[in-house]
Amino acid sequence: MREIIEPFRIRAVEPIQFSTPEQRRQWLEEASWNPFLIDAEGVIIDLLTDSGTSAMSAAQWAAIMIGDESYAGSRSFRKFEAVVQEIFGFRHVIPTHQGRASEKILCTVLAGPGKAIPNNNHFDTTRANVEFTGAEAVDLVIDEGRDPDSLHPFKGNLDPNKLRAFLENCRSARRQVPFGMVTITNNTGGGQPVSMANIKEISAIYREFGVPFIIDACRFAENAWFIKQREPEYRDWTPKAIAQEMFRHADGATMSLKKDGFGNIGGFLALNDDALAEQCRNILILTEGFPTYGGLAGRDLEALAVGLHEVLDEHYLEYRAATTRYLAEKLNAIGIHTVQPPGGHAIYVDAKRFYPHLAPTQFPAQVLVCELYLRGGIRAVEIGSVMFGRNVDGVETPSDRELVRLALPRRVYTQAHVNYVAEVFAETFAERESARGLEFTYQAPILRHFTARFRSL
DSSP: OOOOOOSSOOOOOOOOOOOOHHHHHHHHHHTTTOGGGSOGGGOSEEOSOSSSOOOOOHHHHHHHTTOOOOSSSOHHHHHHHHHHHHHHOOSEEEEESSHHHHHHHHHHHHOOTTOEEEESOOOHHHHHHHHHTTOEEEEOBOGGGGOTTOOOTTTTOBOHHHHHHHHHHHHHTTOOOOOEEEESSBTTTTSBOOOHHHHHHHHHHHHHTTOOEEEEOTTHHHHHHHHHHHOGGGTTSOHHHHHHHHHHTOSEEEEETTSTTOOSSOEEEEESOHHHHHHHHHHHHHHTOOTTTTTOOHHHHHHHHHHHHHTTOHHHHHHHHHHHHHHHHHHHHHTOOBOSSOOSSEEEEEHHHHOTTSOGGGOHHHHHHHHHHHHHOEEOEEESHHHHOEEETTEEEOOSOOEEEEEOOTTTOOHHHHHHHHHHHHHHHHTGGGOOOEEEEEOOSSSGGGTOEEEEO
């Protein structure tokens, strides 16, 4: 087998600001043990998120120069609209400044008190937007999706039996389900894909119960690649054709184009229902802007139109999957447990096993995030009891998982950077028994992980 190489050449570089352990400790203490609150200049390798952190291509930068900044009806929007319709197939394309804005608009129109929204797993902002309206966000991922050691090829699948039982219970209780979702790939569960067979099956169930089916499409191209690799009947299909087939079974999609759009900003809400689209556009005008720019500049729309084509390139997707697999293999060789099989955009480290001496209420995943920063200037993100736990009347209810996500920005880091990450992990793992837990000193009522503050125990 030949080496899988980066399918691009690098023309522009950005210097990394190096720091000492003493500096990093000072900065982390000033940030109250929350790396979200550290300035980016103090970070050596930033794996906090793959959202908005991609390197844009020469073609995207060239497209920026021809952006039409007309307030209404710009040609840049028409180009963007045509590309989205070509790939996703929905009649109405409503641009937004990022994915959570699309979720906010959809939930404002359709969700509300007493209602319920099923999904394989809601990620943080999706759950927050659902719950902010008073609706309930219900996770129905297959049981294998909750098991970090399961080798099921599509651990992101939404369990059709659970979905049917849930919808039947809602019908008998006269509880409204205004729309149902599936997230591709499933970020909460380890960046795991959803199979085409599962998309078709849950689509049929949603339609049987008269529930509109919305796909959270942030990483649709990575999901299409996994379908090509793991479902034999799609082996000879192009990623673009697979994507078109996925969305043919849905009624709409929300998307952050800061992921599989290669954008530093941008998103959309796409729908087939004319009346619903009109309602959503009215909210868009109130919160984002006119329907042909939706909070974005014309230059952004031009760059995103290019990015949506580039992300479906098979050489890129092969390299993308190989990068995450390479890092997972490095960590596993050290003895570190990661969610298996590796996902498309990130590696998820099992912090419960990394720090077995720390209770979930001492936030072991947040501890590991801090240790990685202290030792190597690596910024990762906690996906555990800080992000998904609950505090009710001062009592912490932990999450059922304690993961640290290492999200790899697209087209940004080289193999040497990844090797450095593995070396820092090896040092941290060797001294794991000395780690101490954390406790909250401040937490916001919604999305607390972004602004939380802690003290070390």
